[in-house]
Amino acid sequence: MASINVNGVEIEIDEDGFIQDPDKWNEDVAKFLAKGEGVEEMGDDHWKVVNYLRDYYLKFQIAPMIRKLCKETGFSLKYIYELFPSGPAKGACKIAGLPKPTGCV
Amino acid sequence: MPEYKGMAQPVKATVEDLKKLRLVPVPDEKKVEEAIRLLDEARKKFRSFVLAMESCVKCGLCAENCHAYLGTRDPHNIPTNRAELIRKVYKRYFTLEGRWFGKLVGAEDLTLDTLEQWYSYFYQCTECRRCGSVCPFGIDTCEVTMIARQILYWLGMVPKLHVGGGWGIERVGNQTNVAKPAIVDTLEFLSEEIKDEFGVDVRFPVDEEADILYVPSSADYMLNPYTLMGAAMFFTYIGAKWTIPSFMSEAGNFGLLFDQRHLMRHLFMRLHDSAVNLGVKKIVWGECGHGWRAWKMYLPYFVDRPLRWEITHLHDEVAYYIRTNQLKLDPTRNSQPVTLHDPCNYVRACSPAGPYGHTENMRTIIRAVTVDFREMYPNREKNFCCGGGSAVLFDDPEMYQKRIQFSQTKADQIRATGVGKDGNGILCAPCSICKAQFYPMVEEHELGVTVHGLIDLVGKALVWK
Amino acid sequence: MAYFIVQILPYIAVTIFGLGLLFRLVRWAGARLLGTSHEITLAPFPQSPFQAGWVFLREIAFFRNVFFFDPSLWVGAWPMHMALFMVLGGHAVGFYFTGHQFVYIGMSPELSEYMSNLLGSVFGLVLLLGLIYLLVRKVSLVKTRQVSNPSDYLHLIFLIAIVTVGDIMRYFPQYGMHYEEVYEYFKALILLQPVPEFVFHNWFFITHMLLVQCLMIYFPFSKLLHLFGMFAMRWIENRVHIDPEPGLPGVDVAAARARGTGLPSAGGTA
Numbered sequence: 001m002a003s004i005n006v007n008g009v010e011i012e013i014d015e016d017g018f019i020q021d022p023d024k025w026n027e028d029v030a031k032f033l034a035k036g037e038g039v040e041e042m043g044d045d046h047w048k049v050v051n052y053l054r055d056y057y058l059k060f061q062i063a064p065m066i067r068k069l070c071k072e073t074g075f076s077l078k079y080i081y082e083l084f085p086s087g088p089a090k091g092a093c094k095i096a097g098l099p100k101p102t103g104c105v
Numbered sequence: 106m107p108e109y110k111g112m113a114q115p116v117k118a119t120v121e122d123l124k125k126l127r128l129v130p131v132p133d134e135k136k137v138e139e140a141i142r143l144l145d146e147a148r149k150k151f152r153s154f155v156l157a158m159e160s161c162v163k164c165g166l167c168a169e170n171c172h173a174y175l176g177t178r179d180p181h182n183i184p185t186n187r188a189e190l191i192r193k194v195y196k197r198y199f200t201l202e203g204r205w206f207g208k209l210v211g212a213e214d215l216t217l218d219t220l221e222q223w224y225s226y227f228y229q230c231t232e233c234r235r236c237g238s239v240c241p242f243g244i245d246t247c248e249v250t251m252i253a254r255q256i257l258y259w260l261g262m263v264p265k266l267h268v269g270g271g272w273g274i275e276r277v278g279n280q281t282n283v284a285k286p287a288i289v290d291t292l293e294f295l296s297e298e299i300k301d302e303f304g305v306d307v308r309f310p311v312d313e314e315a316d317i318l319y320v321p322s323s324a325d326y327m328l329n330p331y332t333l334m335g336a337a338m339f340f341t342y343i344g345a346k347w348t349i350p351s352f353m354s355e356a357g358n359f360g361l362l363f364d365q366r367h368l369m370r371h372l373f374m375r376l377h378d379s380a381v382n383l384g385v386k387k388i389v390w391g392e393c394g395h396g397w398r399a400w401k402m403y404l405p406y407f408v409d410r411p412l413r414w415e416i417t418h419l420h421d422e423v424a425y426y427i428r429t430n431q432l433k434l435d436p437t438r439n440s441q442p443v444t445l446h447d448p449c450n451y452v453r454a455c456s457p458a459g460p461y462g463h464t465e466n467m468r469t470i471i472r473a474v475t476v477d478f479r480e481m482y483p484n485r486e487k488n489f490c491c492g493g494g495s496a497v498l499f500d501d502p503e504m505y506q507k508r509i510q511f512s513q514t515k516a517d518q519i520r521a522t523g524v525g526k527d528g529n530g531i532l533c534a535p536c537s538i539c540k541a542q543f544y545p546m547v548e549e550h551e552l553g554v555t556v557h558g559l560i561d562l563v564g565k566a567l568v569w570k
Numbered sequence: 571m572a573y574f575i576v577q578i579l580p581y582i583a584v585t586i587f588g589l590g591l592l593f594r595l596v597r598w599a600g601a602r603l604l605g606t607s608h609e610i611t612l613a614p615f616p617q618s619p620f621q622a623g624w625v626f627l628r629e630i631a632f633f634r635n636v637f638f639f640d641p642s643l644w645v646g647a648w649p650m651h652m653a654l655f656m657v658l659g660g661h662a663v664g665f666y667f668t669g670h671q672f673v674y675i676g677m678s679p680e681l682s683e684y685m686s687n688l689l690g691s692v693f694g695l696v697l698l699l700g701l702i703y704l705l706v707r708k709v710s711l712v713k714t715r716q717v718s719n720p721s722d723y724l725h726l727i728f729l730i731a732i733v734t735v736g737d738i739m740r741y742f743p744q745y746g747m748h749y750e751e752v753y754e755y756f757k758a759l760i761l762l763q764p765v766p767e768f769v770f771h772n773w774f775f776i777t778h779m780l781l782v783q784c785l786m787i788y789f790p791f792s793k794l795l796h797l798f799g800m801f802a803m804r805w806i807e808n809r810v811h812i813d814p815e816p817g818l819p820g821v822d823v824a825a826a827r828a829r830g831t832g833l834p835s836a837g838g839t840a
Contacts, residue, residue, distance in 0.1 A: 015116045015265070016501065060287035067330045068294050089327075090500065102269030103281035104324040104357060104393075104496060104537040152601040153610055153806055159598070160799020163722050164647070166640040168713035180716040189717070202721075202791045211719030238612055239639040241629060242800040243807045245610055305832040316820040344826025345818055365608075386819040403608040415814040425816035431823040451613075457813050458614030458621065486613055569833055 006032045016090075018100040022057070025097030033095045038085040046083055046095075048073050053096035063093050063101065110218065112225035113503040115264035123261055125272045126368070130261020137215050141198055143256045144191070148199060153248045158195045161185050161244055167236040172489045173229055176510035181226045184236035184246040190223055191253055224262045227253040229507060231494025232362070232395070233449035238486055250495075254363045263363055266499060270359040271368050278375055279323035279355035285311070288351055291326050292333070299334050305569055307341045309333070314384050315348035319419070320376070321391035322356040322537035329540055331557060332392055335564025336419060342567050343426060347389075350379035357396035357537060361403065362495045369399060373408045376400070380414055388416040392558045394450035394536035395495060401455050418455075420535065423563055424466035427473045433568040439475040441531050442524035443562070444554075446481070446515070446543075447488040448536035456486075470559055471533060474566035481518045489514045491534065493542025509549050512542065516550035525553025535559035572770050575780045580759055583783035590790025598802055615811035625808040630800070646707060650700025656693040657736075664690065665756065668749035683749070687740075694737045701730045725794060728785065735778045745774045 003012045004019075006029050012020040017036055019025060030050055034042050042050070052073055056064045063069075066088055070077055077088075084091030089101050108114060123130055131139045148155050167184040168174050174182040181187060189211070196203030196212035203212030213219070230250040237245035257263060270280030277284040283291075292309035299307045319340065325333045340347045353375035360369025380388060390397055397418055405412055426432050445467060456463035464485050471478050483489070492511030499505065524530030525547075532554040534543050543556040616622035628634040633651070636644040663671045664686050672682035705726040708714045739746035747755075751768060758765045769775060789795065 060284070060290060062281075062283050062287045063327070064287075065291050065294065065327055065330060067298070068291065071294075071298075100269070101281070101327070102266060102273055103279070103327075103359075104322065104498065104541040105281065105327050149601055152598060152802070155598055155601040156799050156803045156806075159594075160793065160796045160803065162793050162796050163714070163717045163719070164636075164640075164643055165708075165711065165714040165717050166636060166643055168717070170639050174713075183713060183717055185717050200791070202788075206721070208720070209724070210721045234612070237610075237807070239635050241633060241635050242796060243612065243629075243803045244799075245612075245803075245807065248610065304834065306834055307832055317818055338832070341832040342826070343818070343821050343823045344829065344831045345821050389818070402610070406608050417814055417816055421813070421816045422818055426823065433827075453613050454610075456613040456615065457811060458617055461816075462614055462813070464614060570830075 004032060014100065016094075016100055018094050019097050022097050022099065025054070029097065030095050033097075037091040037095060039083070039091070039095070043083075045075065045079075049075065049080060049083060049088075049092050050096045053092055053098060057096065057098050063089065063098055108503055109221045109225065112222060113229075113507055114221070114225045115228050115266065115497075115499040115504050116501050117224075118261075118263050118265045118268035120261075122265060122268045122272075123263070126268060126275065126364075128258070128261065131259070133217060136217060136220055136260050140220060140256055140260060141194070141215055143259060144195065145199070147252045147256070148195065151248065151252065153245055154252055156242075157188055157244045157246065157249050158192050159200075160242055161188070161192075162242075164241070167240060167246070170239045171236055172233070172492060172514040173231065173511055176492070176513040177229075177507065179229075181222070182229055184230075185244075187226050187230055188244075188246050188249045190219065190226060191249055194219065220257070220260065220262065223253050224257055227257065228264060228497060228499075229511075231449075231490045231492065231497050231511065233490035233494045234453045235449065235488075235490065238453050251361075251365065255365060258363045264499065267359055267363045267496060270496070271364065273323075274355065274359060274368060274372055278351070278353050278372075280357060280359045281323040281327060281355075283323055283326045283354065285351040285354075288326060288349070288354060292349070295330055295334055295337070298330065299338065303338070303564075303569075305338065305341070307334075307337045309337050310348040312351050312383065313348045315346045316386045317345050317347040318380055318383060318385040318388045318414075319347050319349055319391065320353065320356045320388065321349065322393040322396065323354055324357070324393075324537040324541060325391065328544065329392075329537065329558060329561075331561035331564060335558065335560035335562070336391060338564040338567055339419075339423060339560065342432070342569065348383055348385070350376075350383060352382075353379040355396070356391040356393035356400075358399035359496065361395055361399040365403070365407075369403065370407045370409070373400075373404050376404075377408055377410060377412070385414065388414050389422055390416060390418045392419070392535045392537060392560060394448035394538060396537075398450040398454045418451075418463060419560060420451075420463060420466050420470060421461075423560065424461075424469045427469055428461075432473075434473050434563075434566040435568045436474050436476045436566055438566050439531070439562045440477070441475075441529045442477040442479060442522075442527075443471065443475045443531040443533055444479050444481050444519060444522045444524045445471055445484070445559075446491060446519075446532060446534040446539060447484055447486075448534065448539050449488065449490050449494055450536070452486045452488060467535065467559060470563060474562045475531075477524075479522045479524055481522045483518075489518060491515050491536075491539040491542045492546065493538050496538055498538065498541050508542065509546065512546040512550065516546065516552060519547075519552050519554065520550075528553040530554035531562075532556050533559055533562065572776050575776055575783070576755075576769050577759075577765050579780070579783050583786045587786040587790060590787075591795075594790050594795060595798065598798075609809075609811065610807055611809050611811045612807045616808060617810065617812065619810060622808050622810055626801075626804055629804065643707070646700050646703035649696050650704060653693040653697035653700060656689065657697055660686070660690050660693065665749060665752045668753050686749075690740055694733065694740050698730065698733045698737055701726060701733060705730065721792070725792065728781070732778065732781045732785065735774055735781065739774050739778065745772070747772055747775050 003010050011024050193213040194215045227250050232247045234247045273280045273282035452464045535558045633648045669683035669686040
C-alpha cells in the first residue's frame, strides 16, 4: 500500500489517495492532500467546508448529505465545486480525511 | 493497477478489504483449478447458464443493441463475445466438440490471463439485460455475468467499490455505510427542509411500529434529498402509518451484483427481521433498480423463512392512488420539459405487461405531475442502460472514461428529446444507480438537464389544501 | 464406398443423431434450476398463459426480435429458416406420398406431382439464397467476424454444400431421383433389406446422402441445436408473473385530507 509522508509521519493511503486511518489526520495532512486535489491554497472557505465535514464525520462516521453541507456552510454546490474542483465527495471529503464513499454515489 | 495488459479494470479489493467480508482469496497458482471447479458447479446448477453457453448461433444481433459495445466498439463488449470469454473455457472442459476439435470451435484452456479478462469485461457489463431481451432465443448474458462475478468474488477478484458496499451492508445494513444516528440526523434535516420549502409538517418515523415499512435507497441519504422528501410527503398526504427501518436501511442489494450466495441473502434476512420487529403489514420499496429486482425476483427463493408480507414498489402504489383520483396534484409545479429514463431493472426484469405494470405506472405518474413530458426513443423495455448499471460506478480514470463511453447512447437519446435545449430540462431517472451515473454524466455530455427521481416530482406536485 | 454410404452409414448416423440429441437434452435437463432459485422472467411479464404463448409464437414463427432489432439479418434468416422447414417437410411428405400428397386436397395426381416439384424448386432456391446471404453477411460485417469461430463459417458452408447438391438434383432431373425410387430406397433401409441397385449409379444422390449423414452425426454436438435451446430458454424467461395488488393498509386518503395531515394547522403529521 502507498503512503505519504507529512512532517515525518508516514500515513497510509489507498489507490485513490484517501487516508486509511482517519485518526492520523491533522491540518498539515489536509494541506498536503489539498495539493493533489487542485487546491493550491486552503482559504477560510476551504477550511469551513473541511472542518464541517470533519466534525460531522467524527459525530456520525459518515459524510453529511450534500444538501446539508451546502445549507450548513452557506455555500452553493457550484461554489463548493469552485473551491474543490474534484467535487465535495472526492475532493473535500478526501482532504477532510474521510474514507472514500461507497455504494451508489 | 487499474489496467492489466491493456485492459481497463476497476481497482481491486485488497486482502484486508476481503477479510472484512471474511473471504480468503485463492492464491494465484490455485485460481485456475478452483475456477474450473466453480464453473462446473455452476453449469450443473443453472440451466439458464448452460443454455447461454450452448445455444448461441453467433448471429451478431446483440452487438449493436448493447450500449457498452456502441460506446466503446471493443469486440469483447459484444454480449455474445463477453459470454464467449467463459464459453471458450466451458467448451474446452465440458463439451466433446471442445475437447476434440478445440481450435475449430474456439475452445481454450483457462489461464490467469483469462481470469483477468473476465474481471475486466464482466465489470464492463451493466447487467441491463437488453441483450437478453432482444436475443432471438432469449439468451440472457446477464446470467453469465452474474455467475462470472460470483466465481471471481470467490477467487478474490472483486472491485473495492463493491466490497466497500458489502462491508457496509454487514456493518450497518446499507452499502453507503450510513448508521442510524446519521440517518436520523439527515431525516430531521429534511423535515425542516420540507417545512421551509413546502410549508407542511412531515415527519420521518424511524424504527416505529407501523403498517407500512418503507425502504429507501441508502444513496438517498447522501445525494437524493427530494426522493426521500417526496416519499415522506406522499405517505403523510395519504395519512399512512409508515416507518423507515434502520436495521435494513437499503433498497439496493449489492449482493445481487457480486455475491448472491451470502451477501444478498444476508440483506434479505435483515428485511425479514425488520418486518417482524416493527409489526408491519406491507412493505413498500423505494427508488432502486437492481435492488428492486433482487427483492422482487430473488427474495422469495432466498430468504430463510416463508415471507408473510406483500412487497410493492412505491411507484405502483402512487400510480394506484393517482388512477383512483385520490391525490390532488398540480402538474404546473413541474413545468420544465421532462424526459423519462426507464431503469433497466424495472422495465426488463420487474414489470408486468399491461396498463398497470410498473412501466406504464411510471408514465401514469409522470403525466399526472408534469406538463411537458417527452418520451425518449427507444423506450420502455427497449430502452438503453444509463451506463452505470450493476454499480459500475467506478471513478478511477480508466473506468470513469468507460462510464462516459457507456452513457454515450443514452446521452444521444436524451439530446434527441430536446428537453435540455434551454438548459432547464429534467431527466427523470427513478433509480439510485441511474442517478449516481447521471449526476456526473449529464455534465460530461453537456445535456442541459438536472437529474431527479420520479417521486421527487410527485412530492413537488402534491396540493395539500 | 458407395455401399457404405447408402447401406451402412445411415444406421450409424441415425443412432448417433438420436443418442447425441438425448445426451445433449439430458445434460440441459440435468442443470437443475430454472425458475426456482430466482426468476429471470423477462418484462413485460405475460399475464396469462395465452400471452406467454404469444411470445413464443411470434419469436418462433416470425422471428419478431430479429425483425425489429436487426432487419438486415431477418431478410436472410427468416426466409432461410422457413424454406428449410418447408424443404424438410417436403422431403418427408413428398417421398412418402411419392409426390401425390396434394391428391388428398382434390388435385389430380399429375397436378400434385407438378405442385410438389414446383414447391421443392422454389423453397430449395430460397434456402440456398438465404444461406449464401447469411454467409456473405457473416464474412462482410465487422461485428459478425468478431463473434465467429471457424466452426461458425463451416456450418454455413456445409449447409450450402448439401443444399447445392440437392438443388442440382431438383433442377436437373437427369441427375435427380424420382419419388418412387427414393421411396423404395428408404423402404429397404427401414426394413433392413439390401437397398435397390440403381442408387449406386447416382453420384449426386450418394454425395447428398453422405453430407446429410455427416450433418446428422455432428448436429447434436453443435450450435445447430438452437431450435431446442430456444424453447428451453424461453420456457425459463417467458412465463406468467402476476404482481400483488396495490393499495396500502390502514390508509384512507379522504379522511386524511379531511383531517389535514401535514398541514401546520392540523398540528403535525398523521
